[in-house]
Amino acid sequence: MQIHLNGTPKTITTESMTVARLLQELGIPAASVVVELNKTIIQPDCYAASSLQNNDQVELIRFVGGG
Secondary structure: OEEEEOOEEEEOOOOOOEHHHHHHHHOOOHHHEEEEEOOEEEOHHHHHHOEOOOOOEEEEEEOOOOO
């Protein structure tokens, strides 16, 4: 399966991939990002139930602190 992750094509070899599993495989804590799936923001409590499909567009927006 192929998705677009932050505008870059990415091949997914796992048959059933969820947003939660994608974040886990990328080593990104769920609490540190906002996930947009096909231009819709996904609530963190829905990550495990949000399955990815071929050609989905996933945007990961990280929180950045500073001052």
